[in-house]
Amino acid sequence: MSAIWKYISDVLKGIWTLIQGMRITGYYFFRPRLIVTQQYPENRRTLEMFERFRGEVTMPHNENNEHRCTGCGICEISCPNGSIEIITATVLLPDGKKKRIIDKHIYHLGMCSLCNLCVKNCPSDAIVMAQTFEHAVWDRTQLTKVLNRPGSKIMEGVKE
Amino acid sequence: MQEAEPDRIETQEYLVNMGPQHPSTHGVLRLLLKLEGEIVHHVDPHIGYIHSGIEKMCESLTYPQIPYLTDRMDYLSAHMNEEVVCLCIENALGVEVPDRVKYIRTIFSELQRLASHQLWWCVMGMDLGALTTFFYGLRDREKILDIFEETCGARLTLHYSIPGGLMFDIHPNFQKRVHDFLNYFRKKLPEYDQLLTGNVIFQERTRGIGIFPKEAVINYGVTGPSGRASGFSCDVRKHLPYSAYPFVSFQEALDDRGDTLARYQVRIKEMWESMSIIEQLIDNIPEGDVQVKMKGVVKLPEGEYFQRVESARGDFGVFIISDGKKSPYRLKFRSPGFSNLSALHAMSKGWKIADLVAIMSSLDLVIPDIDR
Numbered sequence: 001m002s003a004i005w006k007y008i009s010d011v012l013k014g015i016w017t018l019i020q021g022m023r024i025t026g027y028y029f030f031r032p033r034l035i036v037t038q039q040y041p042e043n044r045r046t047l048e049m050f051e052r053f054r055g056e057v058t059m060p061h062n063e064n065n066e067h068r069c070t071g072c073g074i075c076e077i078s079c080p081n082g083s084i085e086i087i088t089a090t091v092l093l094p095d096g097k098k099k100r101i102i103d104k105h106i107y108h109l110g111m112c113s114l115c116n117l118c119v120k121n122c123p124s125d126a127i128v129m130a131q132t133f134e135h136a137v138w139d140r141t142q143l144t145k146v147l148n149r150p151g152s153k154i155m156e157g158v159k160e
Numbered sequence: 161m162q163e164a165e166p167d168r169i170e171t172q173e174y175l176v177n178m179g180p181q182h183p184s185t186h187g188v189l190r191l192l193l194k195l196e197g198e199i200v201h202h203v204d205p206h207i208g209y210i211h212s213g214i215e216k217m218c219e220s221l222t223y224p225q226i227p228y229l230t231d232r233m234d235y236l237s238a239h240m241n242e243e244v245v246c247l248c249i250e251n252a253l254g255v256e257v258p259d260r261v262k263y264i265r266t267i268f269s270e271l272q273r274l275a276s277h278q279l280w281w282c283v284m285g286m287d288l289g290a291l292t293t294f295f296y297g298l299r300d301r302e303k304i305l306d307i308f309e310e311t312c313g314a315r316l317t318l319h320y321s322i323p324g325g326l327m328f329d330i331h332p333n334f335q336k337r338v339h340d341f342l343n344y345f346r347k348k349l350p351e352y353d354q355l356l357t358g359n360v361i362f363q364e365r366t367r368g369i370g371i372f373p374k375e376a377v378i379n380y381g382v383t384g385p386s387g388r389a390s391g392f393s394c395d396v397r398k399h400l401p402y403s404a405y406p407f408v409s410f411q412e413a414l415d416d417r418g419d420t421l422a423r424y425q426v427r428i429k430e431m432w433e434s435m436s437i438i439e440q441l442i443d444n445i446p447e448g449d450v451q452v453k454m455k456g457v458v459k460l461p462e463g464e465y466f467q468r469v470e471s472a473r474g475d476f477g478v479f480i481i482s483d484g485k486k487s488p489y490r491l492k493f494r495s496p497g498f499s500n501l502s503a504l505h506a507m508s509k510g511w512k513i514a515d516l517v518a519i520m521s522s523l524d525l526v527i528p529d530i531d532r
C-alpha cells in the first residue's frame with residue numbers, strides 16, 4: 001500500500017516542480033517588455049555602439065585633409081597578422097633635406113583581428129578604432145583599404 | 161534450410177559516430193561510440209577538427225602579441241587565458257603590476273566565469289531538452305558582455321590584459337554597471353534553480369548518473385568544477401592565489417557525490433561565490449596606473465616559466481621556454497578541457513546514450529580549448 005502512496009506522491013511532486021518552471025515562463029510570457037531582443041536591421045538608425053567598440057582601424061583626417069601619421073611603421077611591426085603595410089616615400093624639403101613621409105597606409109580589414117595593438121602602439125595617435133561593424137562586401141579586395149586619403153599630408157607639429 | 165528460432169536473436173556491439181557535427185558536442189568533437197543496444201561500452205573521442213596550431217603560432221609571435229591569440233582557445237574564458245600569459249611574462253621579467261591592475265583583472269576573471277557558467281547552464285538545459293533555459297541564460301550573459309564591450313571594446317575576444325597591465329583603464333560607468341548587474345543577477349539566479357534544478361525530469365536525468373570517484377578524478381587530472389564535484393579540492397585561486405585573490409575571502413565550492421547533478425550544483429554555487437568576490441572588490445579598486453612601463457621589445461631571460469590560473473573549466477597553465485629572444489622557443493598550454501575530456505570514457509561506461517549527453521554537458525567542454 002505504501003508503495004502506491006509513494007508512487008502517487010512522486011507523480012504529484014513531479015507535476016509541482018513542472019508547475020514551478022512554468023510559473024517563470026508564464027511570468028515572462030505576460031511581460032514582453034522584459035524581453036531583450038534587439039530588432040537589429042530595423043533599429044539601424046538609432047543603434048549606437050559603445051565608444052570603445054573595436055570595429056575597424058581608421059585614420060582620422062582634419063578639415064584640411066591632414067592626418068598625424070609619420071610613416072614610422074611601428075603599427076606594421078606590432079600587428080600579429082600582418083594586416084598593415086606601410087609604404088613610405090622620400091620627399092625633398094625646400095631646405096634641401098630629405099624627409100620620409102607616408103605614401104600609403106594599407107590596411108587589410110579581412111586579415112585584421114581587431115586586437116587594438118596597432119592603435120595602442122602608434123606613437124603619434126594617428127589611427128583609431130571606428131565603431132562600424134557592417135563589413136560585408138561582395139568581393140574581398142574591397143576589404144583592402146588605404147587609410148590615408150589621397151592628397152593628404154601630415155599635420156603641423158606632429159613629433160617624429 | 162532451417163529457420164532461425166525467434167527467441168535466439170543475437171546482439172552484438174556496434175560502432176556509431178556521434179559528431180563531429182552533433183549539436184550536443186558543442187562544436188566539432190567526434191565521439192566514436194561502441195554501443196550494445198543503447199548502452200555505451202566505450203567512448204573514443206577523436207579531436208583535432210579545429211586544430212589551429214596556436215602553440216606553434218606563438219613561437220613566431222612576440223610576447224606582447226601572444227595574449228590576443230590565446231583568446232581564441234577557450235573563448236568562454238578569454239580573459240583568464242590572457243591573464244595567465246601576462247602573469248607568466250610578468251613573473252619572468254620580475255615586473256610587479258599595480259594593485260589596481262590586479263583588482264581589475266580579478267573582477268574581469270570573475271565576470272568572465274559568470275558569463276561562462278551562464279552559457280554552460282543554458283546549454284546544459286538545452287542538451288537535456290529544456291530549450292527555454294537557453295534564452296534565459298543568454299539574456300543574462302548579454303549584460304556581462306555589455307560590461308565588457310563598454311570597457312574594452314569587444315565582447316568575446318577581449319584582449320584586455322597585456323603584459324604589464326591592461327589595454328585601457330576601466331570605463332567610468334564600469335562600477336555602476338557591475339553593481340546593476342549584481343543586483344539584477346542576484347534576483348535571477350534563484351530563477352535558474354526554480355526553472356531547471358528542481359525540475360523532476362532534470363533531476364531524474366542527472367542524479368546518480370556518471371558517478372566519478374575522487375581517486376579517478378585525480379588520476380585523470382580532471383580539474384575545475386568537474387573535479388571539485390567529486391571532492392577534489394583543486395581551486396588554483398585558493399591554493400596558489402594570484403592577482404587579487406589573496407585579498408578576498410571566498411568558499412571553494414566542493415561536493416563529494418561526484419555525479420552529474422553534483423557537477424551542476426558546484427557550478428551554480430560558484431556563480432554565487434563569483435558574485436561575492438566581485439562585490440568585495442568592486443568598491444575598493446585602488447587608484448593608480450593601469451600599465452607598467454615596459455621595454456619596446458620584450459625579451460624574457462633564458463629559462464623555463466610556468467604559471468597557472470583557474471579558468472572557468474579548471475586549471476589552466478602555460479609553460480614558456482625562452483632562449484632569450486623576443487619570441488618564445490616553445491610555448492605549451494595545459495588546457496583543462498583536454499584532461500576533462502580524457503575522463504569521459506570512464507565516466508560514461510555502462511550508461512545510456514542519453515546519459516552520455518548529460519555527462520558531457522556537465523563537463524562543460526569547449527572544443528577549441530581541446531584542439532588548440
Ligand code: SF4
Binds near residue numbers: 072073074125126
Ligand atoms: S599609423 Fe602610427 S604607428 Fe603606423 S606608421 Fe603611422 S605614425 Fe607610425
Ligand code: SF4
Binds near residue numbers: 080084112117118119
Ligand atoms: S587591430 Fe590588431 S590585427 Fe588589426 S591591424 Fe591592428 S594590430 Fe593588426
